Amino acid sequence: MSEKVLMKGNEAIAEAAILAGCRHYFGYPITPQTEIAAYMAKKMPKIGGCFLQAESEIAAINMVYGVAGAGKRVMTSSSSPGISLKSEGLSYLAGSDLPALVVNVQRGGPGLGGIQPSQSDYFQATKGGGHGDYKMIVLAPSSVQEMASLTVKGFDLADKYRMTAMILADGTTGQMMEPVNLSEVEVQHYEKPWAVTGTKMERPHNIVNSLFLEPEELEKNNFARFERYKQIEENEVMVEEYLMDDAELCVVAFGIAARVSKNAINEARKKGIKVGLIRPITLWPFPKKTLLAAAEHVKQFISVELNMGQMVEDIELATRCKRPVTLCNRTGGMIPSPAQVLAAIEEADKGGQA
Amino acid sequence: MPKVTFRTDWCKGCGLCAMVCPKQIIVIAKDKINQKGHSPAEITDQSKCIGCAFCATMCPDCIIKVEK
Amino acid sequence: MVVFEKPKSLCDVPLHYCPGCTHGIIHRLVAEAIDELGIEGKTIGVAPVGCAVMAYNYFNCDMVEAAHGRAPAVATGIKRADPENIVFSYQGDGDLASIGTAETVHAATRNENITVIFVNNAIYGMTGGQMAPTTLPGQVTQTSPYGRDVNHCGYPVKISEMLSQLEGPEYIERVAVNNVKNIRAAKKAIKKAFQNQVEGKGFSLIEVISSCPTNWGLSPEKALQWLEENMIPYYPLGVYKDRTAQKEAEAK
Numbered sequence: 001m002s003e004k005v006l007m008k009g010n011e012a013i014a015e016a017a018i019l020a021g022c023r024h025y026f027g028y029p030i031t032p033q034t035e036i037a038a039y040m041a042k043k044m045p046k047i048g049g050c051f052l053q054a055e056s057e058i059a060a061i062n063m064v065y066g067v068a069g070a071g072k073r074v075m076t077s078s079s080s081p082g083i084s085l086k087s088e089g090l091s092y093l094a095g096s097d098l099p100a101l102v103v104n105v106q107r108g109g110p111g112l113g114g115i116q117p118s119q120s121d122y123f124q125a126t127k128g129g130g131h132g133d134y135k136m137i138v139l140a141p142s143s144v145q146e147m148a149s150l151t152v153k154g155f156d157l158a159d160k161y162r163m164t165a166m167i168l169a170d171g172t173t174g175q176m177m178e179p180v181n182l183s184e185v186e187v188q189h190y191e192k193p194w195a196v197t198g199t200k201m202e203r204p205h206n207i208v209n210s211l212f213l214e215p216e217e218l219e220k221n222n223f224a225r226f227e228r229y230k231q232i233e234e235n236e237v238m239v240e241e242y243l244m245d246d247a248e249l250c251v252v253a254f255g256i257a258a259r260v261s262k263n264a265i266n267e268a269r270k271k272g273i274k275v276g277l278i279r280p281i282t283l284w285p286f287p288k289k290t291l292l293a294a295a296e297h298v299k300q301f302i303s304v305e306l307n308m309g310q311m312v313e314d315i316e317l318a319t320r321c322k323r324p325v326t327l328c329n330r331t332g333g334m335i336p337s338p339a340q341v342l343a344a345i346e347e348a349d350k351g352g353q354a
Numbered sequence: 355m356p357k358v359t360f361r362t363d364w365c366k367g368c369g370l371c372a373m374v375c376p377k378q379i380i381v382i383a384k385d386k387i388n389q390k391g392h393s394p395a396e397i398t399d400q401s402k403c404i405g406c407a408f409c410a411t412m413c414p415d416c417i418i419k420v421e422k
Numbered sequence: 423m424v425v426f427e428k429p430k431s432l433c434d435v436p437l438h439y440c441p442g443c444t445h446g447i448i449h450r451l452v453a454e455a456i457d458e459l460g461i462e463g464k465t466i467g468v469a470p471v472g473c474a475v476m477a478y479n480y481f482n483c484d485m486v487e488a489a490h491g492r493a494p495a496v497a498t499g500i501k502r503a504d505p506e507n508i509v510f511s512y513q514g515d516g517d518l519a520s521i522g523t524a525e526t527v528h529a530a531t532r533n534e535n536i537t538v539i540f541v542n543n544a545i546y547g548m549t550g551g552q553m554a555p556t557t558l559p560g561q562v563t564q565t566s567p568y569g570r571d572v573n574h575c576g577y578p579v580k581i582s583e584m585l586s587q588l589e590g591p592e593y594i595e596r597v598a599v600n601n602v603k604n605i606r607a608a609k610k611a612i613k614k615a616f617q618n619q620v621e622g623k624g625f626s627l628i629e630v631i632s633s634c635p636t637n638w639g640l641s642p643e644k645a646l647q648w649l650e651e652n653m654i655p656y657y658p659l660g661v662y663k664d665r666t667a668q669k670e671a672e673a674k
């Protein structure tokens with residue numbers, strides 16, 4: 001069966017989470033992701049799950065910490081200012097090696113910002129956000145189908161590597177409606193012998209903890225964690241390449257920016273400009289190898305983003321600054337139009353660095 | 355016959371056991387020192403112990419065992 | 423016949439607390455309650471940030487270390503993950519009554535079926551004796567060196583009084599551990615707080631008035647005297663809320 005249903009992006013995330021075996025959701029209302037909470041509030045009681053509206057984002061992420069510690073699949077969702085509040089909890093989840101799924105349907109910032117779509121939490125998501133040495137797996141959907149499939153993937157990766165996976169979406173993908181196929185969801189199962197489920201007087205007590213007062217021990221844990229991160233960088237990169245085989249120019253964009261860029265690239269191709277797209281699906285791990293390989297045959301990269309160019313330096317690092325990287329952006333809740341991206345491509349094609 | 359035993363190596367010499375002993379038979383042995391560097395509590399006259407377990411109830415380090 | 427020994431739910435390790443610190447007594451009372459109810463195998467404890475941060479090394483049951491003040495939220499998650507398990511948090515005054523006030527109030531108002539042990543010694547012990555939300559008016563601490571000036575930084579938070587105004591919680595009691603009689607009463611209260619959870623009655627919080635000889639600058643014995651003379655008059659002991667008893671009284 002491969003039936004397609006029409007769904008809102010935010011609802012697709014919620015339904016996919018349930019299909020992935022998540023039975024615990026904690027959240028606090030914030031635009032533009034509240035549909036996820038509303039969906040969970042409706043569904044969870046009917047399937048023996050637990051939806052609980054927390055008193056704050058901080059409480060919500062710590063409820064997530066509790067369920068994750070108890071070894072069950074759990075998620076929370078929020079939007080930019082709310083993720084800032086959750087960052088303490090994200091650091092503790094990392095320090096205690098607990099798996100969880102966190103959704104950020106981004107809105108413009110900084111501060112209270114606005115409620116329109118944005119990608120300005122790229123740094124926060126990919127570089128940590130909270131304190132200490134840690135990473136999160138960051139997945140960037142650009143369609144409603146991907147909102148669903150990456151949610152399932154996120155739960156699996158979180159369990160596999162005992163860490164947080166974040167869906168870094170934006171207000172547009174959260175709100176838009178598209179057909180989704182949810183019938184082919186495959187869910188992985190992972191044993192969690194470390195979880196606090198009660199000793200049943202059959203084993204020594206388990207301790208979920210991120211405090212290590214001996215620096216040697218804390219360092220050892222951090223080294224071990226980063227060994228796992230290396231495996232993730234080796235094995236879990238997801239990236240889409242579009243019309244890259246003969247490309248002389250390369251647009252790099254994720255999420256909603258990639259969709260806009262594809263339209264612009266199609267228009268540019270009609271005009272004979274050899275331009276392609278690299279779309280990171282995992283923002284961490286970042287598709288460094290794909291970009292470095294592209295740097296061998298393209299003359300310029302154009303980063304299209306809904307922020308002030310936060311991804312630019314990752315592209316420069318990945319390509320070891322072999323080619324110039326220019327920025328085509330809008331911010332504050334504005335979205336670049338295909339015409340703006342096309343203009344940037346045309347400018348680059350003329351040899352100028354737009 | 356009541357018997358009180360102290361796990362002396364874990365005693366911190368806080369003296370709360372001595373404070374509550376109704377028979378006043380617990381003292382902090384100022385002339386002794388344990389591995390933690392504390393002068394431990396000790397019982398001066400076991401025969402006077404009534405096994406009330408006040409000392410053990412008060413001990414913050416749970417180092418006192420009382421038998422009857 | 424053994425009339426008193428270390429409860430089995432306490433790990434056989436020395437405690438890191440200062441000489442005469444009453445945390446050890448309260449740990450023991452919690453462990454005794456767990457032993458007597460036969461629930462160690464299904465109990466999960468949540469440790470705070472503060473002096474009791476390493477409580478996870480002292481209880482034999484499964485343990486989780488929470489971020490500062492967040493223990494009631496973490497405990498909520500653990501309880502919701504498996505409601506059959508018995509979940510308790512163990513928190514100091516800074517953790518529960520300052521940075522974690524929101525989590526405390528909301529776990530209480532949800533009548534979350536957990537047990538909260540709230541250790542109130544009117545000072546931040548772990549960081550070296552700063553003013554706590556429960557520091558008494560006029561009390562000298564590192565950050566109230568001229569005594570707590572209520573005109574400048576407000577009054578102490580009376581958690582038991584405050585929470586008992588909520589409709590949510592099942593049971594709120596304030597006890598002290600300054601003498602044998604009060605310790606026995608504290609034990610009874612703590613055991614009741616666990617028993618309530620076993621029976622599915624909901625949120626129970628036991629506020630335990632305790633001492634901090636080191637940061638109060640007093641000997642362990644003098645600290646308990648100070649507690650009796652200053653803390654207990656400001657924080658009167660007793661049952662602040664007992665919904666089951668209230669209902670029974672109303673039924674009569």
